Amino acid sequence: MRPRIAIDAMGGDEGPRVMVAGAALARHRHEGFQFLFVGDEQKIKEALKDHPNLSASSEILHAEDVISGEDKPAQALRKSKTTSMGLAVNAVKTGAVSAAVSAGNTGALMAISKLALRTMSGIDRPALAALLPTLKDSDVVMLDLGANKECTSENLVQFAVMGAAYSRIMHGFDKPLVKLLNIGTEEAKGTGTVQDAAAALREAIGLSMNFQGFTEADKISTGEVDVIVTDGFSGNVALKSLEGTARFVTDLLKRSFLSSLRSKIGFLISRPATEMLREHLDPNNHNGAVFLGLNGVVVKSHGSADEKGVANAVEVAARLVEDSILERISEDLTKVRQLNPSTTVAK
Known part of the structure; x- marks a missing residue:
């Protein structure tokens, strides 16, 4: 069975449009991928309209807040429970998904991932x-x-x-x-x-x-x-x-x-x-850079990545899980x- 991957839909320069399009491209290449899109529900639904074949294999988890590129790791940690990035990583921790992909703030993603998943023995x-x-x-x-x-x-x-x-x-x-x-x-x-x-x-x-x-x-x-x-x-x-x-x-x-x-x-x-x-x-x-050594798979996408780049990051996450x-x-x-x-x- 293909892995289920959480996508921080609000990360990256263009947010849900590119993140959803990248996930759609990855699923086109690898039928069976499942996704949990985390972020502004209305914006994600709007982006999904351009990819109707993706809707059946996806769920949306609404997040009230977004971690910006200017947020320091300490700031990101304090508000992580209500952000798209924090909820995506938490889904890995709880076992709701197999991996998480984000194109957001690198320092914040590392801090949140390390706190939530801890390092491997x-x-x-x-x-x-x-x-x-x-x-x-x-x-x-x-x-x-x-x-x-x-x-x-x-x-x-x-x-x-x-x-x-x-x-x-x-x-x-x-x-x-x-x-x-x-x-x-x-x-x-x-x-x-x-x-x-x-x-x-x-x-x-x-x-x-x-x-x-x-x-x-x-x-x-x-x-x-x-x-x-x-x-x-x-x-x-x-x-x-x-x-x-x-x-x-x-x-x-x-x-x-x-x-x-x-x-x-x-x-x-x-x-x-x-x-x-x-x-x-x-x-x-x-x-698709990877935080190795955590009790879970988290992949960092370039903030400026296009849909092809996001698809590659998703594929990296899937291969590491599989x-x-x-x-x-x-x-x-x-x-x-x-x-x-x-x-x-x-x-």
């Missing part, structure tokens, strides 16, 4: 993980992308376990190639925290991953690594740098092609290639404890 802190495009056919899983500014070596070990489980589900790898982000690939490089995490992962040889030390930031997009692990501060800086570089390249190409008549003719000739580039870099095709992400993480955490008892993976 063996996990100190949840991490934000996402799929990033590479030069190869498969995306790279990278975490943490901003949930934890400072991390211990134990946190990084836990992130590696969670990232490998995520990669196995999304790409079907038996043992994803995992590396820690560092300032060099030599064993002596990096902080004590990174080196201690690497030592622990090398010892835990029975894990469902292929750990191979360190990688540098210039290798993130090459596709040479399946999972890249780092602290949230470094991960967020790296992510924003990649996004900025992608915009820089596309804007530079656009400016170059419009610079002269000859360039415009060249653009027409090379248009298939530039369209392929645009499609590959389109964030909607990689939409392929038992929580059980996979728990199994590998147990192996860490058994193979390397000196490594602490739980509070």
Whole structure:
């Protein structure tokens, strides 16, 4: 049976229209998806009129309030019980749905999810993980992308376990190639925290991953690594740098092609290639970051995502539920404890 997913209909730049349209597209691709739309009932009903095939597989839970992009996590927590985001996450907690998807405030969503769902046994802190495009056919899983500014070596070990489980589900790898982000690939490089995490992962040889030390930031997009692990501060800086570089390249190409008549003719000739580039870099095709390490599945969609992006986020949530992400993480955490008892993976 397909999972039932709660949709924070009020999150994102365009609210119910795009969130409902994205859910409709996901259900068109995967017949059987069920939805609980949370938010302003009248606005959701209005959006559903454009997707009559979705109405029979959906329910609406009215929410009086909405968490804005300006709300601080503490503010969001105080009013979470009456907001679309808070009620969507609570539906995961109660078991009314299998997962929740929101395009709202990231910090608020993390705070609400962590308070409502708590961290899994063996996990100190949840991490934000996402799929990033590479030069190869498969995306790279990278975490943490901003949930934890400072991390211990134990946190990084836990992130590696969670990232490998995520990669196995999304790409079907038996043992994803995992590396820690560092300032060099030599064993002596990096902080004590990174080196201690690497030592622990090398010892835990029975894990469902292929750990191979360190990688540098210039290798993130090459596709040479399946999972890249780092602290949230470094991960967020790296992510924003990649996004900025992608915009820089596309804007530079656009400016170059419009610079002269000859360039415009060249653009027409090379248009298939530039369209392929645009499609590959389109964030909607990689939409759906995940809060790994919680007792439930919560997926964060880009606030600016279109219906295709929202559909991808819904599909990520469904796959994680169907392929038992929580059980996979728990199994590998147990192996860490058994193979390397000196490594602490739980509070």
